[in-house]
Amino acid sequence: MFQQLAWDESKNQPLCLALTSISGIDLLVSSSEAETTDHPTFESLGLNRSSLQAIESAGFETPSPIQAAFIPVAIKNQDVIGLARTGTGKTTAFVMPILEQIDLSKNIPQALILAPTRELSEQVAKEAEKLSSHSPCHTVCLVGGRPIRSQINEIKKGPHLIVGTPGRLIDLIRRRELNLKTIKFVVLDEADRMLDIGFRPDIEKILRRCPKKRQTLLLSATMAPEIEQISQKYMQSPEKIDVTQGDAPAQQIEQFYLTADPDRKFGALVHLLKQERPQQVIVFSRTKIGADKLFKKFSQKLGKQVASMHGDLPQGKRDQVMKKFRQGNVRMLIATDVVGRGIDISGISHIINYDIPEFCDDYLHRVGRTGRLSSDAQGRAITFVTREQGDQLTNIEMRINQLLPEYFLEEYEAARPIKSASNVEEPTENYEAPEFVIP
Numbered sequence: 001m002f003q004q005l006a007w008d009e010s011k012n013q014p015l016c017l018a019l020t021s022i023s024g025i026d027l028l029v030s031s032s033e034a035e036t037t038d039h040p041t042f043e044s045l046g047l048n049r050s051s052l053q054a055i056e057s058a059g060f061e062t063p064s065p066i067q068a069a070f071i072p073v074a075i076k077n078q079d080v081i082g083l084a085r086t087g088t089g090k091t092t093a094f095v096m097p098i099l100e101q102i103d104l105s106k107n108i109p110q111a112l113i114l115a116p117t118r119e120l121s122e123q124v125a126k127e128a129e130k131l132s133s134h135s136p137c138h139t140v141c142l143v144g145g146r147p148i149r150s151q152i153n154e155i156k157k158g159p160h161l162i163v164g165t166p167g168r169l170i171d172l173i174r175r176r177e178l179n180l181k182t183i184k185f186v187v188l189d190e191a192d193r194m195l196d197i198g199f200r201p202d203i204e205k206i207l208r209r210c211p212k213k214r215q216t217l218l219l220s221a222t223m224a225p226e227i228e229q230i231s232q233k234y235m236q237s238p239e240k241i242d243v244t245q246g247d248a249p250a251q252q253i254e255q256f257y258l259t260a261d262p263d264r265k266f267g268a269l270v271h272l273l274k275q276e277r278p279q280q281v282i283v284f285s286r287t288k289i290g291a292d293k294l295f296k297k298f299s300q301k302l303g304k305q306v307a308s309m310h311g312d313l314p315q316g317k318r319d320q321v322m323k324k325f326r327q328g329n330v331r332m333l334i335a336t337d338v339v340g341r342g343i344d345i346s347g348i349s350h351i352i353n354y355d356i357p358e359f360c361d362d363y364l365h366r367v368g369r370t371g372r373l374s375s376d377a378q379g380r381a382i383t384f385v386t387r388e389q390g391d392q393l394t395n396i397e398m399r400i401n402q403l404l405p406e407y408f409l410e411e412y413e414a415a416r417p418i419k420s421a422s423n424v425e426e427p428t429e430n431y432e433a434p435e436f437v438i439p
């Protein structure tokens, strides 16, 4: 069975569409025929009282599409692949079914959540703590860049839920400080990203150390072939749930492209910021060096209102930057893709792709940092494109199934006009005389 849920913006409720696969044939079932209820509430998803209380305390009123589709299936201990991007409430979608099934009388690790970056792991751990605020569930976050000693002490206390990055988990397993024999639930969050950044061998090592009899939940933005392979190898007849259709960024995010010559990009960015007056903005650079260069240029004028984030920064510095950005003291964050992903901050009004992303999925992730579920405001995303990058823009447009309108700067010519026959200068009398070939 393959389910698809879209979000009906006009009614602010999921629009239910289910694709039921019968002998390999996909049938489109209308909302009235779909198994999923038309107006799901958190109560109708089968959650217990303490979960409902935690959801109420968190201030969530209606389940998001991924929650409405994912929770009722995962709660039955079924393996599930959920296709959804960050910012759509997917953490709650996979944490709630686990909290429902975990045995809180046993102080042993029962659930393992793997995420690609430290920031994302910490965000997930915080969300899990928030959602288990009405139960004695204990969560620990195991990521690199943090003192390993205190993490080992935390493990010794017997947490129910472990969240972490594959690298640090492998390290702890090697030191024999972490044993996964008691794990009953595994979540691979942003699995596509973990595979992208080369975590595949670590993920496999970790999965092999978990008991075979377990529930596995996998979340990804795309159904890439590698995801398919992992799921076939490590999951038991998973059900697929896709909410990526209705969740196209277009709904809460206005997207544009801006044509700029490579040597005019900085000027274009300065004028764009002047014109847009963002509340908070992330400027994405493709490389660490590029991010550092931009940061230097802006820090002369903007001082502490600007910061940069990339994988080479020490963890302490990354934490500081994130804290200041979250508090709103840092207004402009210049980031690379690795750290840009998963950031959930409601004040981000603008995303600027100073460098067009290399992969279309990175576009979705970058743009998804604005127009978040946790934010009321609409976001804007503007992607810089040089004339040579037209193909890359087309690929993105195909991926999001939408043509992006062009953005114009009022006081700056970001791209020199292409010389046409009418504006090519007439040669003066000093022109070089043509040479003739004399036979």
Ligand code: AMP
Residues within 6 Å of the ligand: 059, 060, 061, 062, 063, 064, 067, 085, 086, 087, 088, 089, 090, 091, 092, 344, 372, 373, 374
């Ligand atoms: P996530 O996709 O899990 O990173 O969630 C994005 C943001 O949406 C987080 O700040 C969540 O606390 C928030 N959120 C999750 N579910 C809901 C909901 N049903 N209603 C409103 N906000 C939500």
